[in-house]
Amino acid sequence: MNIAAVNTDQPIPRHRVLAKIVGKTANRYADVLTPDAMLFLADLERRFGPQRRILLENRRLQQERFDDGEMPTQPVETAHIRNSMWEVDPCPPALKDRRVEITGPVDRKMMINALNCGAKMFMADFEDASSPTFSNMIEGQINMFDYARGDLSLKTDKKSYELGEETATMLVRPRGWHLEETGITVDGKPMSASLVDFGLHFFHNAKLLASSGEGPFYYLPKIESYQEARLWNDVFNFVQAVRDIPNGTIKVTVLIETLPAAFQMDEILYVLRRHITGLNCGRWDYIFSYIKTLRNHKQFVLPDRAQVGMDRNFLSAYASRLVETCHRRRAHAMGGMAAQIPVKNDAAANIAAFTKVRTDKEREAKLGHDGTWVAHPDLVPVAMDVFDAHMPTKHQIHKKRQFPNISDEAMLSPHSGSITEGGVRTNIEVGIRYIAAWLCGRGAVPIHNLMEDAATAEISRSQIWQWLAHSANVEMEGGFKETLTKRLYERIYNEELTKLASELGPEKFAEGRFPEAADIFTQTATAQVLPEFLTIPAYSLLEA
Secondary structure (H helix, E strand, O other), X not given: OEEEOOOOOOOOOOXXXXXXXXXXXXXXXXXXXXXXXXXXXHHHHHHHHHHHHHHHHHHHHHHHHHHOOOOXXXXXXXXXXXXXXXXXXOOOHHHOOOOEEEEEEOOHHHHHHHHHOOOOEEEEEOOOOOOOOHHHHHHHHHHHHHHHOOOOEEEOOOOEEEOOOOOOEEEEEOOOOOOEEEEEEEOOEEEEHHHHHHHHHHHHHHHHHHHOOOOOEEEEOOOOOHHHHHHHHHHHHHHHHHOOOOOOOOEEEEEEOOHHHHOOHXXXXXXXXXXXXEEEXXXXXXXXXXXXXXXXXXXXXXXXXXXXXXXXXXXHHHHHXXXXXXXXXXXXXXXEEEOEOOOOOOHHHHHHHHHHHHHXXXXXXXXXXXXXXXXXXXXXXXXXHHHHHHOOOOOOOOOOOOOOOOOHHHHOOOOOOOOEHHHHHHHHHHHHHHHHHHHOOOOOXXXXXXXXXXXXXXXXXXXXXXXXXXXXXXXXXXXXXXXXXXXXXXXXXXXXXXXXXXHHOHHHHHHOOXXXXXXXXXXXXXXXXXXXXXXXXXXXXXXX
């Protein structure tokens, strides 16, 4: 399908500017990939795509400075924003009480279950919890289309799924600025995945959601600077004007899940102040970003992932600064994900998992968070009980607290702990298992009683890279230590791959795309320079 894009500031011949669908289409795709919607997408790409590419280049240049020894810090040029008195616009009634949010992919059945589970909010995730096949992305948009019209239901051979009388409020997370959608091109080039996900959802559903006070609401991922947040704000100002929706109707929450963004929280809130309601501690991506940003510096090597907790060091400092900053600006400070899921057929393990969730949520509630995330419906009551006990009001924004002065040095303080052979093996196994599932079209994957997504896979492979790059000492079975060399890594990697092949059998191993996943993992974990995201090289294999 070729659609001529609408003109912007300068008239452009209609035959020269094309929005083209190159991904495979199927039943009902025409409901969302309409000619008018494609015109809208083409206009977004031509107006905002060039600035997006400039900002991505700025990321690369900033990373070079970090590699050369510059440390993340609060920008000098925006001190006046941090030091002045201002607040974000008030949030709408639908977003005042966010004490428990559940997240998940845009799969139709999972969406219905999540909306019905008793959580206050549901974040429908086009990003880390979804594998970005063209079919997953467009079928997700069809689900959003039906939800806005009250038609989200599903009938299978065994069961029917329908929305109940009371459902969670929907928030949508589009993909990050760094990703592209190869299934839709403009002027012969892939579109920004962010603009595809946001643009289709907004074009079709914004007016309907706004009329009922239920949106449109979004989560914005992977932002690394206030300039990137400002680009989103420019997009919002434009689309609301074009669609004749009052400015400020769009409301967003920004995930603070990159280390550079954690030093610009005031600035991000400020540039989005007409549209933003809060910030979120995106803890898993934040750990990955910490490793990636400080990759050249040995003093920031982290121990096994299981030892990197939110209760101390850079993660504790980051959470405290986020709560303090948000509440000073009258914005919600949202807690992070509990990755634990129910453990079937093992009562003791199930109790332990629920205890971990409860402890984590109590830490968040006492710190001052206004809500939190869970990954499974069975954990909603656990988190709800904690926040009901510690937060009887709809939020804690107006509750006076004494916050310690969080220095920039504290924001960078690494966790102490050990690097173990078990940690190396777990990173390799979990990374390969997740990537294999992602290549097969699944973005949220239960592995060893934890819900893994792209962020945890990024931690797995970036930790291996960090340990190799800085010749980390690994505590081996038997009580001795050994330097993690490329040779030792290859031995452990081959052993873990052999175990997977033996467990699955040759046919399932091949059909499950484990050989390709293993190649992607080891390439991104052992490259001379740490690749920015594993999903970028993996994307070329996704639709193969």
